[in-house]
Amino acid sequence: MQPTEFLKDLRQRGHRRTPQREMILQVICECDGHITADEIITRVRKRYPHLNKSAVYRTLNLLVQTGFVNPTDFGSGSVTYEIHRDPHHHHLVCRECGKMIEVDAGVFAPVERKLRDEYAFAPDLHHFAIFGLCRKCQKKG
Amino acid sequence: MQPTEFLKDLRQRGHRRTPQREMILQVICECDGHITADEIITRVRKRYPHLNKSAVYRTLNLLVQTGFVNPTDFGSGSVTYEIHRDPHHHHLVCRECGKMIEVDAGVFAPVERKLRDEYAFAPDLHHFAIFGLCRKCQKKG
């Protein structure tokens, strides 16, 4: 999905198309993976040095609210953002070596079922960072 | 479990018993539930006004590291901490009305099994805040 499509979609929900949002979306779409707010600011400022960080954080929050982008805290000190893909996925993160393994949304299907059936609760189980130990680090420890 | 027991256990792991840690643990144990760093500072300062926030955050990080306490971000703007209970539990949080439902650790058993079997990954699935919609808010929406 391209920046213009997101902007069009946002417009239909009553949000405005601004140069800042355009540039921010451009950078997020180009990066293909997880990116921090700070990295977005750095990249946008190469073309438009004036950009204010509030606009970036507010745009990111809007994109998260609308479901276009997933925020994730990998414990590095700043949240990362990624374009939402459907079907979605999760990340296993080794707390020893930092290795990351992508797993598909299906792992949580039994949890979702149980929460719906037993608690009548409709959970959002999108894009988790699940910490733990990878194969190698289990053997070492 | 009482503060003195935690302190003893910490000592055996090479950490020191200090008045600050004693008072912080006292407050966490007394509160019986989730408490924020700021609330801990406020309560300890009633008796010991000098307490510095760095000591609190460092103590909390230590207690999390050692597994005595679980940190959880309920999205209120500051992380909450709770004494670790075994078996552990999770919290369902309604994103509309804020209702919280406690669920036991078992819900994630199938996830843990699958991650171990298919990815050889040993996940930490402790004390999650799972956002979503409660029964009432599903009907409303």
Add this chain to the structure above:
DNA sequence: CTCCTAATTGCAACTAGTTGCAATTGAAAA
């Protein structure tokens, strides 16, 4: 094209939490 207004921006001040460093102190050894 011009006007209007609510949405958005920039800014500065703020909150939550972290970090480097010098001063203090717990606790173990002598």
Add this chain to the structure above:
DNA sequence: TTTTCAATTGCAACTAGTTGCAATTAGGAG
């Protein structure tokens, strides 16, 4: 008891992110 030294604290400066408000602007109506 005194000495010793690493662990811990307080402090001040820092990072990530949020917020209130005045100024700007997108975009629709006339």
